Amino acid sequence: MKRKIGIVGATGYTGVELLRLLVSHPDVEIICVTSREHAGSRVDAMFPNLRGYLDLAFTAPSDEALSACDLVFFATPNGVAMKSTQTLLDAGTKVIDLAADFRIKDIAVWEKWYGMQHASPALVEEAVYGLPELNREHIRNARLVANPGCYPTAVTLGLLPLVENGLIDLEGIIADTKSGVSGAGRKAEVHTLLAEAGDNFKAYAVAGHRHQPEIAQTLSIVAQNAISPVFVPHLLPMIRGIHATLYAMLSVDAEQADLQQLYTARYANEPFVDVMPAGSHPETRSVRGANMCRMAIHRPGNTRRVVVLSVIDNLVKGAAGQAVQNMNLMLGLSEHTALQHPGLLP
Numbered sequence: 001m002k003r004k005i006g007i008v009g010a011t012g013y014t015g016v017e018l019l020r021l022l023v024s025h026p027d028v029e030i031i032c033v034t035s036r037e038h039a040g041s042r043v044d045a046m047f048p049n050l051r052g053y054l055d056l057a058f059t060a061p062s063d064e065a066l067s068a069c070d071l072v073f074f075a076t077p078n079g080v081a082m083k084s085t086q087t088l089l090d091a092g093t094k095v096i097d098l099a100a101d102f103r104i105k106d107i108a109v110w111e112k113w114y115g116m117q118h119a120s121p122a123l124v125e126e127a128v129y130g131l132p133e134l135n136r137e138h139i140r141n142a143r144l145v146a147n148p149g150c151y152p153t154a155v156t157l158g159l160l161p162l163v164e165n166g167l168i169d170l171e172g173i174i175a176d177t178k179s180g181v182s183g184a185g186r187k188a189e190v191h192t193l194l195a196e197a198g199d200n201f202k203a204y205a206v207a208g209h210r211h212q213p214e215i216a217q218t219l220s221i222v223a224q225n226a227i228s229p230v231f232v233p234h235l236l237p238m239i240r241g242i243h244a245t246l247y248a249m250l251s252v253d254a255e256q257a258d259l260q261q262l263y264t265a266r267y268a269n270e271p272f273v274d275v276m277p278a279g280s281h282p283e284t285r286s287v288r289g290a291n292m293c294r295m296a297i298h299r300p301g302n303t304r305r306v307v308v309l310s311v312i313d314n315l316v317k318g319a320a321g322q323a324v325q326n327m328n329l330m331l332g333l334s335e336h337t338a339l340q341h342p343g344l345l346p
């Protein structure tokens with residue numbers, strides 16, 4: 001029997017990406033898609049790419065209707081999922097939050113960065129951080145998954161083999177990251193207008209971005225030691241994609257390590273991480289529309305300096321694709337289902 005799925009916030013960019021992926025999933029049926037603003041309108045009237053694939057209208061969010069689902073995705077702004085999740089879990093409905101409500105374990109840190117009081121702190125402890133390459137077995141058994149942020153996915157996967165094996169100095173790690181404008185969501189904002197973001201390139205939030213504590217939390221757990229990388233995001237005049245350039249210094253003892261072999265072995269059995277041949281330069285367009293993190297490892301000048309290049313589609317491996325990967329695990333389905341698409345060139 002097909003599993004019943006609900007999506008809260010289905011008119012946003014990650015919501016419609018969930019719909020695009022799930023309509024071709026053989027084991028699930030989308031029964032409830034919400035929008036407050038467009039309740040009553042047909043989904044395929046707003047998104048004609050779904051004509052012939054989905055015969056549904058948006059409804060206003062209601063915990064009662066969502067409780068009829070086996071699993072509900074929240075593709076909503078921060079602070080929405082935390083208000084409904086307990087009710088859904090009590091009804092036996094599993095939850096994946098694409099926002100950050102359940103990502104940060106320290107409630108005081110979360111409240112500082114997200115500027116609101118947490119409505120459901122007890123659930124934060126239970127929530128599993130949904131990075132399958134790190135937490136696969138926990139995700140399989142989870143009722144509640146905190147889907148990682150887009151930048152944290154690219155950065156964490158890029159640094160994981162080095163940190164797991166204790167090969168780098170924990171001070172001085174730099175994550176220099178660039179995102180396309182769809183990372184900011186679909187809501188109207190001046191800085192994502194074509195005339196503002198087009199033909200332009202800039203850094204933002206250098207003094208502090210809320211993804212820094214998320215990256216620091218995951219890497220510190222892995223290292224069993226405090227890690228606090230410098231994280232600098234930039235806005236690129238493209239629609240989809242994140243490119244992370246990650247800088248670290250090999251520790252003196254690790255100078256002889258074969259990093260290409262290390263990364264290839266670490267991700268050999270990961271269907272959604274691709275380690276390119278030595279010397280490669282991954283491109284964001286190679287992962288456009290694909291649930292893939294593609295990376296390459298460099299040691300410029302053969303010094304102790306390591307440079308990892310890591311690219312994802314922010315809406316797929318950085319959001320909806322990773323959420324479907326987590327759903328597959330949580331529902332006991334094959335992890336690949338509905339996720340095997342190559343990137344869209346050109």
Ligand SMILES: NC(=O)C1=CN([C@@H]2O[C@H](COP(=O)(O)OP(=O)(O)OC[C@H]3O[C@@H](n4cnc5c(N)ncnc54)[C@H](OP(=O)(O)O)[C@@H]3O)[C@@H](O)[C@H]2O)C=CC1
Pocket residue numbers: 008009010011012013014015034035036037038061074075076077078080098099100148149150182183184185186187314315318319
């Ligand atoms: N864009 C990206 O690349 C990524 C986004 N994320 C996170 O995923 C979440 C969704 O992002 P994105 O799709 O870009 O956002 P959008 O702004 O594009 O969409 C937000 C959606 O949420 C709905 N919504 C807004 N407020 C509420 C509310 N109070 N209750 C119920 N529904 C609400 C909106 O519809 P309506 O107002 O009609 O109800 C809309 O459908 C965010 O938390 C974002 O940070 C995570 C990783 C990557």
Ligand SMILES: CC(=O)N[C@@H](CCC(=O)OP(=O)(O)O)C(=O)O
Pocket residue numbers: 098099100148149150151179180181182183184211233235
């Ligand atoms: C380009 C752009 O604006 N990107 C967003 C990424 C936010 C996002 O998607 O946030 P979560 O992953 O935490 O939900 C930003 O920097 O705020």
